[in-house]
Amino acid sequence: MSKTLLELRNISKTFGDVRVLDSVSLRARAGRVLALVGENGAGKSTLMKIVTGIHQPDPGGEILFKGTPVAVVNPRQAIDLGIGIIHQELNLLPGLSVAENIFLGREPRRPFGPIDWRQMRSDTAEFLASLRQDHIDPRQPVERLGVGAQQMVEIARTLSQRAEVIIMDEPTDALTDVETAILFEAIRHLKAEGKAIIYISHRLGEIFAECDDVAVLRDGHLVHEGQVADLTEGQLIHHMVGRDITDQYPYVAQVPGPVLLEVKNLTAQGISGISFAAHAGEVVGFAGLMGAGRTELGRAIYGANRAVSGQILIDGRSRQMRHPSDGVRAGIAYVTEDRKSDGLIQPHAIRTNMALSALPALSPGGMVRRGGERSVVAEYMRRFAVKAPDMETEVSNLSGGNQQKVSLAKSLLAEPKVVILDEPTRGVDVGARREIYTLINEMKSRGLCVLLMSSDMPELLGLSDRILVLSQGRLTGTFARGEASQHAIMERAVA
Template identity: 75%
Template structure:
């Protein structure tokens, strides 16, 4: 095998008293796709941030690019050298246009020094066409786009750099199956052009479908590297978590109780005349393609989006939903799909974020009971296995998966009757996913009603007691657990 295009040797990284990486070796070849996998907090994103100049490694490590030792101190230095990264958390400016986001800081100029808008929009249109996003206008404000479209814009920006090494950190988390297939086609074409791809994903099926090689990190150390063809999925999981995991989608059989939630003829932004019921002790899954209206329906039930017509009843009582506060008062909790923008206040601590929605029950009069707050937060940190130095650690220093756990715990601390989970395992590793699934089963057993909005079909099929299908804001199908198939659901999703 030829010398690697990019290689790292003896890389370590410590933040304060916490060691995140310890003596890590990593290499990727030109014309190959290297998977980088591990549990949340294993150090994957930190390692790639060292490669791209966001973090400096501890002393003693070496990075070589194209055979030469390098050390990047800013992301711009890495980009100029030919290394691009697509971050797990979107790194875009919603107030700017699609084209401006793609070429931010690298705008084409006229001979007079001003921005060449026509050239920039034309180049953006070409990149979007490569990603089969012809329907997206380069001049449209990015903030009006859905999360999936914004992710494709992030990918287009990386492609615009014409980099030799492209790092993709959970690139399909917000993409539909169709968009994921398009991305895979693009990755294969980049591979054929001799580009080196580093692919980080918790979706193991993607690793086996796309990647040539795999490196596994566990607790900040490299525990395995080799070709994907030499591993089974069980082998890969064992390397990642250090133990066997069976029954990835555990399903608790609970007799459903009384009707806990009834939605009647709901009409809202992106929702057209939707009616359904959900019972205590039941998981109702919601399937649909991107833009089908799952998130819009969830937000309307919670009170974040205003219902234009229709009603929501909890335990047979109509609930006036003018704001999320009304939803919380009615016993409805909502875990958003976009934890960075909507779910958490990033600079604040785990303690602050978890307790924020439950201050009423954690206070004595107008004063927060710190002892009660500390006890509750500690209990949920332990239950969710949140990896952090302490509860006063800012959430923006946590891995994406650990942030998701904090977002889940924040909602459950309100002690709801109904829990709406919108893409609850996005960016969460295989071990932590199963922990969340076990938690969902516990919520069922406690008599809670769970609405599961997910683009992960095995997750929906494995966890749900019933699956409702949305298409263009309308309810187009309903399947009991024993009847639901991927083919049947997709048929109704495109109806």
């Protein structure tokens, strides 16, 4: 059996009166990938924050690194020990260059003290090349990169730390299929070097394809530990959620209503000449590779990106979308793919975030009706199964999946006609995904028009009535539900 590099013994963590972790023990071994799985709020991120020194465990637990007990009191000490983490939420400084982000706090220096910029850029180029990201300029500000490229910079930064234990928290969420394949190749290389990988993902296919061992958390408890090869997908899901989920993509067939949204020759940032119509009670999926224009299309329809030309009609009426407020007034809701930066106000409470888009309805005469606000927020927290102590909990303290539920609820509180969902299940566990899919079907049954932008092909195929394919900002294919297949969609995605 391979050597244990990191061992956790009876790790517990309590925040106030809430026990988030309860006596969790697990091992990460050299040359193996340990999948750490569980529903949102199960305690995965808290456990990894303890390992990396962001949080301190309750008394009684123990962390051993290479068999020696250690007290990881801050992130710097974790790095010095040889523990690195690739965060789920991007943790970069937008105004700094790629090289500055990768070597922040560890900059190579000349003999008399100044930063050796040439060496830093050269080393950055080397780490990026190992991930086949030679096209990224080390001098380029991170803010000019797309989300997928920024994620690759995060990965390069962790590799540059020469860590022996590498934690990957949802590393493929923002990556294309090609980038994901490159990451998996890098993981296999790291395994061969004797590194221990802790891999957190809600994508079960990745776990069965790339991981050796698995530890399952549920409600802060370790409920299963063993080898991936000994489990079926159904058994793993049962360990995660405590019940069987037989239909992961619960499609509901119904006859669509009249045309609710019509887009004619729309040209804006990242898209050109897009035309389509979408009906009430219909889910229209949008497929395409990273950079194909899905997000740009959603933002243009909503008013976040101003159109250069073309028309947007709601209920047959032409609407000018110059600002997101125009989209809200027209009856459009937009759930962004980047909930951390664009979707939610992180330091604010669940209550204020959820109620934000519905403030006009909740504040007749300019005064917010607090009783009505709390009532409706409580109802949506119940419907969406948001795990939090109460509605005054800051959004920044929620897990990624629970933040996504708050973002969805915020958009729906305004009672829109058209709902644009941009990667709605990114970073969301299998149980919460099922809840979101059920909600999409509810929207459909209520006669809403749903535009589903997703890089998850099974999700698109499972939920959509029609699928439209984008490539390089143009519409290149349209498939009815019975005609769509992954192969046919990919052919049009690269056209």
